[in-house]
Amino acid sequence: MIEIRALREADDRSQFRSGDSDLDRFFHRFAGQSPFRHHLGVTYVAAEDRRILGFATVAPGHAEIEGLPATARAKLPHYPLPVLRLARLAVDASAAGAGLGKALLRFVLELAARMADDYGCVGVIVDAKRGAIPFYEKYGFVPVAAVEGEADARPQPTPMFLAMRAIRAALGTSSDER
Numbered sequence: 397m398i399e400i401r402a403l404r405e406a407d408d409r410s411q412f413r414s415g416d417s418d419l420d421r422f423f424h425r426f427a428g429q430s431p432f433r434h435h436l437g438v439t440y441v442a443a444e445d446r447r448i449l450g451f452a453t454v455a456p457g458h459a460e461i462e463g464l465p466a467t468a469r470a471k472l473p474h475y476p477l478p479v480l481r482l483a484r485l486a487v488d489a490s491a492a493g494a495g496l497g498k499a500l501l502r503f504v505l506e507l508a509a510r511m512a513d514d515y516g517c518v519g520v521i522v523d524a525k526r527g528a529i530p531f532y533e534k535y536g537f538v539p540v541a542a543v544e545g546e547a548d549a550r551p552q553p554t555p556m557f558l559a560m561r562a563i564r565a566a567l568g569t570s571s572d573e574r
């Protein structure tokens with residue numbers, strides 16, 4: 397059975413291959429460091445027994461209202477808005493196309509909804525690689541202006557945003573339901 401859970405220090409990350417060398421290198425080298433030592437972000441994995449088939453790394457961030465789509469801006473104030481950043485998402489090539497990317501994304505949307513309930517979050521921002529833009533569009537993400545300066549990745553990813561209202565609709569929850 398596949399479970400989605402926080403990455404553990406003892407997990408073997410070395411066998412993971414998504415086919416994207418940047419994402420694979422990040423996962424092999426760095427994914428363990430930030431959660432366990434620096435608390436910069438948290439990596440969640442989709443694991444079957446001890447084999448890791450996918451991962452998603454998230455961190456809190458902020459967006460400026462000017463960068464958001466007009467539909468998401470209504471009535472929001474002009475100071476930095478709390479968002480959850482989906483920093484990285486990848487699925488092992490052996491498990492591609494089986495719904496794991498969707499399951500990890502849903503898990504991240506649940507984290508964002510919980511963040512909104514607990515300490516505020518207007519939506520999720522992802523820096524999408526070109527090939528993944530249609531994947532995020534499928535779930536309602538829309539391209540937005542760069543909101544936190546340029547990412548250092550090359551080629552430049554496309555920042556995309558999904559508003560909390562759309563997240564609640566996708567999850568079928570409202571904030572009163574806790």
Ligand SMILES: CC(C)(COP(=O)(O)OP(=O)(O)OC[C@H]1O[C@@H](n2cnc3c(N)ncnc32)[C@H](O)[C@@H]1OP(=O)(O)O)[C@@H](O)C(=O)NCCC(=O)NCCS
Pocket residue numbers: 414415416419484485486487488491492493494495496497498499522523524525527528529530531534
């Ligand atoms: C993008 C990625 C995470 C998708 O994971 P996956 O497990 O293969 O995707 P799923 O099986 O969950 O697909 C869910 C749906 O999205 C669609 N989809 C998957 N990848 C897609 C893509 N690149 N473009 C458009 N649609 C895509 C699937 O066809 C499926 O549609 P359906 O529900 O109508 O059948 C995976 O291909 C990957 O790791 N790619 C390399 C790394 C990468 O680009 N990561 C994103 C960085 S921002």
